[in-house]
Amino acid sequence: MKFHLIGRNLVWFTMTLPALIWIIVFKYLTLAGVWIAFIDYKVRTGLFASQFVGLKNFEFLFSTDTAIRATRNTILLNALFISAGLVVSLSVAWLLFEIYASRFTRYYQTLILLPRFISWVVVSYFVYALLAADTGVVNSVLKHLGIAPISWYRTTQPWPFILLAVSLWHGVGLSSLIYLSGMIAIDMQLYEAARIDGASRWQQFRYITFPTLLPLVIINMLLALAYVLNADFGLFFQVTRDQQLLYPVTDVLDTYIYRSLIVTKTISMAGAAQFYQSFVGFILVIVANAVVRRIERSRNESLALF
Template identity: 45%
Template sequence: MDSNVSEIPSTLSNPAGSSASSARRFSWLKQVLRLDNIELTVLALPTLIWYVLFTYLPMFGIVIAFVHYRPIRGANFVQSLFRSEFVGLRNFKYLFATPDAAIVFRNTLLYNIVFIVVGIVVPVTLAIMMSELYSQKLAKVCQTAIFLPYFLSWVVVSYFGLAFLSVNKGLINHMLTSLGREPVQWYMSPQYWPYILVLVNTWKNVGYGMVLYLASITNIDATLYEAAVVDGASKWQQIKYITLPMLKPMVIILFILSVGRIFNSDFGLFYIMPRNQGALVNV
């Protein structure tokens, strides 16, 4: 009799423990299905779908780096991709054997380093300047004007650039000829384009960073500035000892995110902005 009793499962011999375990499971399920969790999930769903469609699914395209891709008649891209001959690392061997490989890596790395530095200094400076404006209407107008280029496509930006850099009708050449100087062949002069690309990229993207830093500045406790004024601190001292240290966490986060994309490049900036001019290929 005792041996039969000892063989009874623990869940049957301890009904209290079983009911407690079931209660914990149902409690976890209720917590997951809470209304606020469902609302937050629905709000995050569009962003999740966007990342899946445009970030994770395209990652399968890395297969093309290891095959000798040839389009197959009657087959779509995916079918042709997986039917192509597997060549291993041969494509990479060809890439690094070309003289353009060093130029590509050098330009990508150096441009992104400059973009990271400028993308921190300029937005922080503008955010501090915007926070010091007393007129709220003027501040909103300035913020809108600075943030607006972020929403423009590179096609539109390239036409803005053409309006300034065109040889015959460009604004800059018109000013040069008015001063008695010779017009510059901007799209045939690669020595100017590192500065032009940095300037255009900064103009287009500076508004995004400025808004983030400005939001951080508005969250700084106003009593810190009031105490600094009472202690006789100048405006520069307030910025140096209060604003900049409080912006440090945001600067670190954006810096880390930027470093994670240091080997990425903006195709529109380097292809559309120079208008695919052969003289600017190695810029």
């Protein structure tokens, strides 16, 4: 190699060092931590001297109802969020697209994106303002209508839908903007031609917008499915105010792992649940990506994550 290239490479390598060291410590050394799932972890003996117990932790984990329940809740709620999220964000994107030329659209976009940047703690404050038993807005409205108020934080049944509403409020802004940017990229002449042929707005959506967006939709769905065992800790911990009464429908793997690790300090249990979540997640991501690759190859576009 030429001398100046070696010099350049040395400088470049030096540049990468701070971030590279950070990545090695936080992302690679932590990988050793998955070993916790297979040992009887004691703080005193640490990661390497604690006793190896094989699959005991997993046997124990899956003999508890809590872990099964957390898995079921995570998958079912994610399925609900993913399907409702798709319909709502596509609709919102389409609405925004219909008025994209208007100068108001910028402001609409900003407001719809805003909830994404409110911390979950503050979200839990206003959900409380809506749902508080005596003073909440929802119960005030119910009283007004002559319906008996509901003690929301003690009633399990409505919570999947409350969480869905909050999750949509929080996430639709972003996903609809992603679909919107896909729609803007469509050649406008297609629409001109369709209009000349007398196509209605719905027909334009049905036969131009939707088919063009379909690969993007499929890819987003696949990636969402790859993360089906992961839940947003903030949503489930803060918005429910960590109410134990609600656990039967709101406890997910992330809240279960947090509780086992930090509250009840059953670290081996947390480790086993964590390994199972990460490992299944990893496999799902690989599979999803392979499928995306397949689609991509057939369409000659680059869409996959890696």
